[in-house]
Amino acid sequence: MPLLEVRNLKTYFHTREGVVRAVDGVSFDVEKGETVGIVGESGSGKSVTCYSLLQLIPRPPGRIEGGQAMFDGKNLLKLSEEEMRKIRGHKIGMIFQDPMTSLNPYMKISSQLIEPLQLHKGMGKTEALERAVAELDAVGIPDAKSRIDSYPHEFSGGMRQRVMIAMAMISRPEIIIADEPTTALDVTIQKQVLDLIKTRQEDLGTAVIFITHDLAVVSEVCDRVNVMYAGRFVECAPVEAIFTEPRHPYTQALQKSIPALQEKGEDLYTIPGLPPDLTKPIGGCAFAPRCEFAVENCAHGWQPKLVETGPNHWVQHCRGCVTV
């Protein structure tokens, strides 16, 4: 049985402009110790998917309209706030994009680090502090014993992200949700942070849900990948299959737009147009208006369903251009 089983999750936002179907029927599993990637452009609903699991969606305007997320025999979407608080930061940890806004600038690193231990594990202060120092050591913060009494602003961006990882890992959660954890960092620091997440994950056997828009990062860290477009998954596959035999035109287009793979001098490949307006019902394949293979058939009728085309390789069966 998978560690986390999400089925048909729907999160809508009720705004003045209409109902935004931010997440519209998303299903995926997370197995123990694996890394699942969710890739997509901004606004595709990848963050909303994960925030829904932890009930971090502002309500109103957001509302979880349906589906279930089974974790530990409980449906996360139906938990009361009190029960949820026992899971957040304890069983499921989070690493956010911007470590400066997710650390409290007025609190010492030490008090922020030991909070989950005191809260969830009922540890005493001295014991918790010892654990916190060991954890900072493990994420590669030099001289952890004296740095633990610093404030967040005394650390650089990369170091702050290390503190965030230590904080997420300290209560030994079963799942970590990492929302673009390296987007705000430069390449050399990005590599260090990715390597760190990987080694900590191997040491502790934590599962990771990795949200990013960068396919190259996905190829470095993920075991399975879900490609998201307009609130739905268009392709789900083991990471190798996503790169060697992408089936959906959107996955193919995303890959073609990586600058490193293109010759100097010619124009970079870009996906024309914009993502669809999610307040309006979408007929047929949501990607059809921007798809270079689109035929008339694509944009009509019901939205295509995911079908299995290879071992564990699922793709939205667009009637016009995806052949199964």
Added chain:
Amino acid sequence: MAYLELENLTKHFRRRTGLFTPPEIVKAVDHVDLSINEGEIIGLVGESGCGKSTLSRLIMQLLMPTEGSVVLQGKRLADLTPEEIRKRRRDFQMIFQDPYASLNPRMTIFSTIAEAVLTRHPDLGKDWDKLTAQVSLLMEQVGLDSRYIRKYPHEFSGGQRQRIAIARALATEPKLIIADEPVSALDVSIQSQILNLLRHLQRDLNLTMIFITHDLSVVRYIADRIAVMEKGKIVELGESESVFKNPQSPCAQVLLNAIPKIQF
């Protein structure tokens, strides 16, 4: 003759470490010599904190150098009066990383761009129609629909905002553009659009461009030459393809190795 020449450019910051200890000196930019030809795109790469942004601020005359000088078309900028520098500054413009922070949220696209147009053509202030036409033209040049001229920045996506920032930079008809990480905050697919746009504009308007980034794969594509900075010094300078294929300095090698690669 080189269009822009940096001679022995140096900027030291003093940092107080304590009340009675002598201040520490941070060498943000340390004896940099660099000459840039007209119509060239030069990529400036390095890890965060290596001094690339300080260097760009020195060129923009937003900071005064501790030592050395910036020579633009044979004229030493430090010798000019503040008045003249202000006039000169129209010739060089900056595009910043974060299009959310660099546009005034209370100004419409029209006022944002028109303000910049007026610094070059103050007489257009009396001719409303001509000014509007000029702003529309700039918007179309960067691929924005001129129907959106009365909208506010928050009504646009990140990529579109970066286009607005580019239109504003072009409004003063500059010759030199310093782009400080212009695509780092954008999605991969939008990045390509902005890079294409910058390259086309550079070619059509014969702009000289300094492109600052930490992402070597982006800079390889856009730049003619690459300068690698480390601890305030330029440690490597060469044709972009050769720096990419055969990096000499350890710093460039580290940067190259850090690029996430697709392994399949």
